Amino acid sequence: MAPAYKLTYFNVTALGEPIRFLLSYGGLDFEDVRVEFEQWPALKPTMPFGQMPVLEFNGKVAHQSTSICRYLAKQVKLNGQNDWEDLEIDAAADTVNDLRSKLGAYHYESNAAAKAEREGPLFSEVLPNFLKKLDEQAQKNKGFLACGRLSWADLFFAAMLPYLNNMAKKDITGDYPNLRAVNEHVLALPAIKAWVEKRPKTSV
């Protein structure tokens, strides 16, 4: 029988990997379709808003990676126990997205002068301020990002970390032991460990 879920994304971790982590965590079998960059121009117009990842389930198509993760989190019981807990977990994931957005605005800037202008403030002020606060949050939550226990926000962070590090050209958790603990908690989960071992090796 074909897997119930079909994920379509590039052959990289980045925005697809949190979805792959959640499916793996829950033992949900999935077809892991990986689009090569040379196939993308032909495929792009067929994708919702010309973007990936896309998740197919039960004849329906979903897009927007963070929303897909939140949906899967409910299926695998990594969401909150009440509305306020969900808010705290959602906010933690949005904070990871803010981090991605700040790094992306630098990494993907095509104007060399604008990129150079951005570099100093990003690495000397913006990132340290941001990571310090996120590290404090992880400390308060005992090595997790929210609610003092494992939630989908932790998988979201750990799955995205190699991509964030790639954009920063360094391990952004280097000075932040509690953020390293979040990552280690996730990577030590047996289902995640097994997935990371068997997943295709990619440059990002």
Next chain:
Amino acid sequence: MAPAYKLTYFNVTALGEPIRFLLSYGGLDFEDVRVEFEQWPALKPTMPFGQMPVLEFNGKVAHQSTSICRYLAKQVKLNGQNDWEDLEIDAAADTVNDLRSKLGAYHYESNAAAKAEREGPLFSEVLPNFLKKLDEQAQKNKGFLACGRLSWADLFFAAMLPYLNNMAKKDITGDYPNLRAVNEHVLALPAIKAWVEKRPKTSV
């Protein structure tokens, strides 16, 4: 008795207004604290991740505007009726945030050359492609963004529209009748109409 909810944000619509729309829609009384820009440098270090809006409820503090909206949507019954509907509504809100992000990357670009480079592709390709697909989505959903009926994604869009238009320096829904219908559906809701009439008049 003091209102149960306290919202702290700048004296503008932007990211605070979807929260104000949702509180107003649900008839939830709230303290609408508006920080003037000259107060901000002193206040910024006290805010989670140095950002606003912030919502206080029951002695707890929440940040991240989209997450706050999703929480309030559950309180005022503008969320989905099942997990997949929630995914569709969440994805619609994320798409509005993508639109905001694309416009913001242009509007807030401080490097004049980079800003000029971005302008052509944004207004001749990126925005029209994006808005055309969002308009088709609104048509398919009968003048709403998801599930064929009113959800928090519609309030999110309508509340944010003046800010998006301000960044684009034009009405981005001008060529898109179904997106105008989404906005009109929301602004015609009696509680929203009453809020828009009584809210402080601001430049953005």
